[in-house]
Amino acid sequence: MRIVHVLGTRPNFVKMAPLIAAISRRMPGADQTIVHTGQHYDRLMSEIFFEQLGVPAPDHMLEVGSGTHAQQTARVMERLEPLLVEDRPDLVVVPGDVNSTLAAALTAVKLEIPVAHLESGLRSYDRTMPEEINRIVTDQISDTLWVHSEEALRNLELEGIPAERAHFVGNTMIDSLVALQDRFRPLEACRQFGLEPGSYLLVTLHRPALVDGPLLFEAVAALNEVSGAMPVLFPVHPRTRARLAGNAELAENLHLVDPAGYLEFLSLEADAGAVLTDSGGIQEETSYLGVPCFTLRDNTERPVTIELGTNTLLGLDPARISEIPSIIAARNPSAPPPQPPPLWDGHAADRIAEQLARMGPVT
Ligand code: UD1
Ligand code: UDP
Numbered sequence: 516m517r518i519v520h521v522l523g524t525r526p527n528f529v530k531m532a533p534l535i536a537a538i539s540r541r542m543p544g545a546d547q548t549i550v551h552t553g554q555h556y557d558r559l560m561s562e563i564f565f566e567q568l569g570v571p572a573p574d575h576m577l578e579v580g581s582g583t584h585a586q587q588t589a590r591v592m593e594r595l596e597p598l599l600v601e602d603r604p605d606l607v608v609v610p611g612d613v614n615s616t617l618a619a620a621l622t623a624v625k626l627e628i629p630v631a632h633l634e635s636g637l638r639s640y641d642r643t644m645p646e647e648i649n650r651i652v653t654d655q656i657s658d659t660l661w662v663h664s665e666e667a668l669r670n671l672e673l674e675g676i677p678a679e680r681a682h683f684v685g686n687t688m689i690d691s692l693v694a695l696q697d698r699f700r701p702l703e704a705c706r707q708f709g710l711e712p713g714s715y716l717l718v719t720l721h722r723p724a725l726v727d728g729p730l731l732f733e734a735v736a737a738l739n740e741v742s743g744a745m746p747v748l749f750p751v752h753p754r755t756r757a758r759l760a761g762n763a764e765l766a767e768n769l770h771l772v773d774p775a776g777y778l779e780f781l782s783l784e785a786d787a788g789a790v791l792t793d794s795g796g797i798q799e800e801t802s803y804l805g806v807p808c809f810t811l812r813d814n815t816e817r818p819v820t821i822e823l824g825t826n827t828l829l830g831l832d833p834a835r836i837s838e839i840p841s842i843i844a845a846r847n848p849s850a851p852p853p854q855p856p857p858l859w860d861g862h863a864a865d866r867i868a869e870q871l872a873r874m875g876p877v878t
Contacts, residue, residue, distance in 0.1 A: 720791075
């Protein structure tokens with residue numbers, strides 16, 4: 516079987532690493548080609564993930580870079596199409612919900628090349644999120660849908676997608692975390708920043724609805740206030756860094772730092788007193804780790820993390836950040852950590868590889 520994997524952004528690398536490895540193990544004869552669209556390109560947003568996750572270097576770099584949605588999507592399509600025409604793989608795999616995902620799926624399906632979508636079926640039911648459009652379109656046009664939770668299966672059913680296209684395989688982002696536990700658990704990366712495990716609030720914010728307008732500065736003001744009660748460590752996404760542009764006043768205990776490498780970030784998450792985020796993947800990782808997560812959004816495409824009790828939806832309301840220290844203080848520290856959702860067990864990629872090995876080339 517000849518498989519082309521198309522990856523473009525930080526969360527894509529985390530989701531795809533275990534799948535590429537599992538296919539190599541289970542189907543040693545499979546020919547895997549990795550195409551990096553270049554949507555993310557800074558070393559700390561891209562290369563470091565390949566190194567730490569042991570993903571082979573990409574076979575093709577499309578170097579699409581940043582731009583508007585249409586520019587980014589169009590550049591991926593233009594640059595990927597000739598590769599797929601030449602290669603004619605049996606399957607194109609696309610992960611997640613970013614512009615590279617949609618672009619690659621559209622390109623492949625119009626060449627009548629089967630497409631598999633990893634992390635299919637998530638829905639925020641908020642069409643102002645670019646990711647929601649990417650998810651809906653990608654799921655509609657993909658042939659094989661790999662799903663990580665029961666609610667995602669239900670979402671697909673509600674959209675009339677035939678059940679035989681969807682496969683409940685589990686969560687490959689958790690596979691990556693589980694595979695690297697022995698490496699990140701002892702790291703105590705927080706000490707690099709002079710912080711004690713369990714003492715600090717870890718923050719990531721990068722959604723346009725929050726960071727592309729004045730709410731970002733309201734959030735920084737609220738974090739300044741919270742940092743009086745617990746130190747705040749904020750590895751800043753480049754989108755957010757560009758919006759802040761040095762214009763925010765920072766309290767002494769609010770530390771804005773570069774994006775963290777994957778191992779370092781997992782260590783920071785595992786040792787955090789709490790996490791504040793608008794990330795999708797981080798809602799999942801904190802749920803697995805049993806670390807309290809506060810999501811600064813009005814909705815989530817990952818309600819399973821709320822049901823589990825680890826994740827609290829604060830709303831798109833920076834004023835609520837100030838409630839975090841008292842919410843944590845009111846928690847029972849000896850409560851047992853929640854059980855992860857079904858099939859978030861470190862073996863999702865093996866299930867997918869097994870399915871691919873059984874089915875042979877997708878027709
Ligand atoms: C993208 C995804 C989002 C995902 C996030 C993961 C879309 C529509 N959005 O958002 O779903 O949660 O990735 O992190 O696909 N930049 C750099 N260096 C880089 C990458 C980006 O400086 O290596 C800056 C550029 O100024 C760029 C901005 O970040 O314009 C936004 O990058 P982009 O890839 O367009 O979207 P993200 O916000 O990263
Ligand atoms: N991550 C990281 N360093 C950071 C922030 C996040 O390695 O500074 C990892 C995190 O552990 C998770 C993934 O990046 O695996 C989440 O990516 P992001 O929040 O950018 O995207 P989203 O999941 O929201 O699409």
